[in-house]
Amino acid sequence: MIRRARELEMAGLFEEAIKIYDELIYRYSEDPSLYNLYGDFLLKLHKYEEAIEKFFKAEQLYEKEELFEHAVAILKKILRIEPNERRAILKLVELYLKLELPIEAKRYRDLYLELVEKEELKVGPHIILGDLERLVWMFSDDVDFVKRAAEIALKFPERIDISGFLLSIASICEQHGLIEDAVKIYEEIVNRNPHYYKAYYALAKLKGEEDYYEKARIEAENALLSSPDFDATLILAEIYHHKGDKKRASSYYTRAGELALAKNMFDKAEELFKKASEVDPENVEALEKLMILLEKKATLPPTAAEYYMRLAQHYIMRGNLTKARHFLERAVQINPDLESARKVLKRLEMFSTLLEFTYRGKPILHRAYLFAAEDELTGLPSAYAFYDKVLESIERRSPFTIAYVEIVGVDEVNERYGHDAGDQLIVGTARFLKLKFKDSLVCRHHGDAFAVFFESDDTEEIREQFIWAAKEYASLSFIRMVPEYRTKIIAGIATYPKHGQDPVEVLRGAERAVRKAREQQIDVVTASEVGEVPIEEVRVPDLDVFVDRTKELNLMFEVFNLAEREKARGIIVAGDTGVGKTRLIFEFANRIQKRGNVYVVKARCFQHKMNSLYYPFYTGLAEFIALLPPRDREALLSGVGGYPPMMEEVSASSGVESRRFEVFEWLGRFVDYVTSQDRALVFVIVALQWVDEASLDLFFYRVRLGKPRLLSVGSYTQGEVPKGHPLLHQIEIATSERVLSEIKLENFDEDTVREYVLQVMHVKEAPEEFNQFLMRETNGNPFYLSELIHSLYEQNYLR
Secondary structure: OHHHHHHHHHOOOHHHHHHHHHHHHHHOOOOHHHHHHHHHHHHHOOOHHHHHHHHHHHHHHHHHOOOHHHHHHHHHHHHHHOOOOHHHHHHHHHHHHHOOOHHHHHHHHHHHHHHHHOOOOOOOHHHHHHHHHHHHHHOOOOHHHHHHHHHHHHOOOOOOOOHHHHHHHHHHHHHOOOHHHHHHHHHHHHHHOOOOHHHHHHHHHHHOOHHHHHHHHHHHHHHHHHOOOHHHHHHHHHHHHHHOOHHHHHHHHHHHHHHHHHOOOHHHHHHHHHHHHHHOOOOHHHHHHHHHHHHOOOOOOOHHHHHHHHHHHHHHHOOOHHHHHHHHHHHHHHOOOOHHHHHHHHHHHHHHHHOOOEEOOEEHHHOHHHHOOEOOOOOOEOHHHHHHHHHHHHHHOOOEEEEEEEEOOHHHHHHHHOHHHHHHHHHHHHHHHHHHOOOOEEEEEEOOEEEEEEOOOOHHHHHHHHHHHHHHHHOOOOOOOOOOOOOOEEEEEEEEOOOOOOHHHHHHHHHHHHHHHHHHOOOEEEHHHHOOOOOOOOOOOOOOOOOOOHHHHHHHHHHHHHHHHOOOEEEEEEEOOOOOHHHHHHHHHHHHHOOOOEEEEEEEOOHHHOOEEOHHHHHHHHHHHHOOOHHHHHHHHHHHOOOOOOOEEOOOOOOHHHHHHHHHHHHHHHHHHHHHOOOEEEEEEEOHHHOOHHHHHHHHHHHOOOOOOEEEEEEEEHHHOOOOOHHHHHHHHHHHOOOEEEEEOOOOOHHHHHHHHHHHHOOOOOOHHHHHHHHHHHOOOHHHHHHHHHHHHHOOOOO
């Protein structure tokens, strides 16, 4: 065919020859020599532009085959045709660097700059700016060239935004120690673009001026108003970290990590979640996201066990022992030699026996001081050491005596003389007790309360010790600034096994005794002195009772049964704030889960996460998977092809469709896997008024899926959903299709308030005036009702 093309060319039949060349490159599109021949032929016809394009194609193919010398020859041929062809010049720079011929590369680089300076290139400044960025990246070690490139860019019209380019130049100057040059360039950037937060932040770091930090913060926050911006988010994290605002810094590091995930920058996301959790150890969201990332790796780093320990500690502090136990078990699986995790697991099992005990109306397992090793203020062992000792002694059947000791008047001292004086009183009391009972375990329990453990059951002897100690204490002063101030201590004592056969009985005995001492202003009271019928005791209100939603629960069970037998269904629970929507849904979920053949996935929407694509879907499933037993989790992940796709932060107008297919496909596999195991699947999403539109579509997609054993349950607050909200439109359509049932909750009526009070207060009868007072103050709203009862209890009106 090549011979035929040449024959036609010789005969002057150029159009026929072109057809042959077109056929050749169609058949052999990866042969660079054919494009070169075609280009030479077009050159003879004076079709220069077409010839140059064919030569560029030949160069690309030679480069692809790593025949760099051939590619260079082609590019030089192009320059002989068109000496100002910028693409050929730039490509020669690149190829000569690959061939490790820097002198030749610089020659063509300088040729390009000369053409720019002489304005001989037939392209606009935007294209030239892009070329300069490429060259600066290639020659970042040549500071003189970099500065020359900056000078060229500064001559561009002001409508051309060169901020990013100048930022790169300034950064290179910084790397080479040219700080003054860098500062001048950063200042030039903010002069040209007063809203460029990156330059302000760079100046803040170089000059250390707070004014620049503040300007960077303001402009970065303004940038985030329009759309999620990774750089702005990260800079805000660094600024707040610099200012010492650890909570905000950690929050921004977390958001930056989420944005890094959206860009598939997994290593960066891991780094940022780690940083967020280090800056603020209380940021559990960052730590959980970090662990989800780490779990996807083939091998977990040794630090993963410590991260799980931190998560367990967090949930212990908040009383969520189920999650705490799960994370501790994971820590032990990762590092079987992690003795601290094993020890805490053992303690967790021991402390489960104390779940029902309260001290001053507060569950001891829900207080942060409990699991601290040492009290920071006094240096005494924490309350944990005390309860640990109680449990171990009962486990060994060893007799012991405990005492709760309280300082009288600490609140008065704090109010009259300040908290420093109150701290002095507490520290002085700690030293006094430690000295007087040096052979026993003295711990700070909390606030103005201490706990003492005696390895003896001689109640009378210990009582006498406390009587003499209380008299001596009353004669001493512990506040340096008010040396004349005197106060007293009171104590309640109980002995095992005399006052109880299990830890809760003994602890209650001591708690009742110290309460009598407090109320009657007696120095020391033993559990025996409280008597068989103790001081009238109102139990701690059980604010988690569930009343008067039988009709709604029955409807939810009917819908579930339909979904189990026929096809997917949905339930929406609506109502005002505090009416009990979440309580009803979780009560239903807990009851349905007890059947044993139901998986429940729970998620919650938040207002600050409305731009997070599929946030409730992803977080709910991630938590559900994490809490499965290891064997079930491995089987599930194998059956559905791994974890759910990562969520993304996107603006309201972009990014949804790019993930829609991937998310819906994964969900389909998940539903198929669970229902094929002869299980029903219940999805729960609370606060749908804050859901992103992608997750809203996904929720109603599940409702309409048409598969049996699938139920979707959601809730929303009526006052927070304006007319025309997409949620209302979706509800209307799904209701008309008969696949959705809507339940609208109302406040309690008077009869229900009466029933609620009886159950909450554990009494058989309550004064009618009290019930009417509650109804009048709360209008029967369950949340306000529980808060008011709790407040009255805390203020001692119900004790």
